[in-house]
Amino acid sequence: MEKLILNGRLMDRENASIDIEDRGYQFGDGIYEVVRVYHGRLFTNELHLNRLFLSAEKLSLRIPYTAQELTAQLEKLVEANGVGTGIVYLQFTRGAAKRKHHFPEKSETTYVAYTSELDRPLEKMKKGVKAVLSEDIRWLRCDIKSLNLLGNVLAKQKAVENGCYEAIQHRGETVTEGSSSNVFIVKNDELATHPATNLILNGITRQVLLDICRKQGIPVREEAFTVDDLLGADEVFITSTTSEVMPIVQIDGKMVGDGAPGAVTRKLQHAFEREINGLSAQLASGTME
Ligand SMILES: *Cc1c(COP(=O)(O)O)cnc(C)c1O
Numbered sequence: 146m147e148k149l150i151l152n153g154r155l156m157d158r159e160n161a162s163i164d165i166e167d168r169g170y171q172f173g174d175g176i177y178e179v180v181r182v183y184h185g186r187l188f189t190n191e192l193h194l195n196r197l198f199l200s201a202e203k204l205s206l207r208i209p210y211t212a213q214e215l216t217a218q219l220e221k222l223v224e225a226n227g228v229g230t231g232i233v234y235l236q237f238t239r240g241a242a243k244r245k246h247h248f249p250e251k252s253e254t255t256y257v258a259y260t261s262e263l264d265r266p267l268e269k270m271k272k273g274v275k276a277v278l279s280e281d282i283r284w285l286r287c288d289i290k291s292l293n294l295l296g297n298v299l300a301k302q303k304a305v306e307n308g309c310y311e312a313i314q315h316r317g318e319t320v321t322e323g324s325s326s327n328v329f330i331v332k333n334d335e336l337a338t339h340p341a342t343n344l345i346l347n348g349i350t351r352q353v354l355l356d357i358c359r360k361q362g363i364p365v366r367e368e369a370f371t372v373d374d375l376l377g378a379d380e381v382f383i384t385s386t387t388s389e390v391m392p393i394v395q396i397d398g399k400m401v402g403d404g405a406p407g408a409v410t411r412k413l414q415h416a417f418e419r420e421i422n423g424l425s426a427q428l429a430s431g432t433m434e
Pocket of ligand 1: 179297322323324326347348349350351384386
């Protein structure tokens with residue numbers, strides 16, 4: 146029997162229900178996270194929960210648990226469902242109240258978490274995927290991982306309709322991010338990615354990758370770049386919890402570089418894989434060759 150968590154209680158999925166006047170349902174008034182599970186264990190869970198609490202703060206949304214309590218609950222859920230490679234999805238909404246736009250005087254946060262099995266996209270990571278360009282029509286608080294995803298939904302739909310994996314969004318000339326991923330370019334062995342401002346969601350995978358680059362002495366500029374820079378890049382890749390480090394080999398039908406995943410991208414994929422397998426920590430502590 147598949148389990149989920151509803152308001153802190155582990156229960157059978159089929160017994161869970163949400164009020165039709167939940168503000169998540171009616172206004173998208175809530176936030177979420179997707180955490181990877183590798184080897185049956187939560188990956189970079191602390192970073193995800195930090196971001197969850199940041200998103201909550203920005204929306205004056207109360208999360209009635211500590212990060213430690215949430216972690217213990219999520220670990221229990223992963224174990225109960227026997228997830229090996231997959232994800233945990235968790236969301237918090239402002240709860241159920243009579244439908245009025247402004248915050249209700251009294252409402253209890255609704256909290257749901259569930260798991261899915263999800264393989265790593267190994268084949269795609271090896272060959273690379275295609276992307277389309279899409280004007281970024283989202284609001285100006287993209288730094289909040291909110292349930293309001295219509296701009297992202299429309300962008301991804303455009304990608305799918307064009308036989309592509311992702312839509313790369315741009316505000317005028319400035320490339321911001323994918324519909325559910327961050328975008329990096331490589332030019333002359335130097336990386337660039339949009340800075341973590343209100344115009345993008347600061348991905349955990351993005352942060353892990355920046356950290357890897359710092360440790361390995363790979364130069365990265367957290368600076369906005371243009372659509373022309375993107376199309377003229379040697380390599381392009383996107384990052385996200387589910388896509389990891391995904392090479393983009395075609396944009397709007399035009400080849401990126403020589404049309405195959407580049408050397409820097411592949412190097413970073415390997416470094417990220419070491420993080421997944423916990424090898425970098427072991428290397429650092431000297432327990433491995
Ligand atoms: C979640 C998300 C990302 C990727 O973040 P990760 O923490 O790496 O999964 C990027 N952009 C948007 C809009 C997102 O919602």
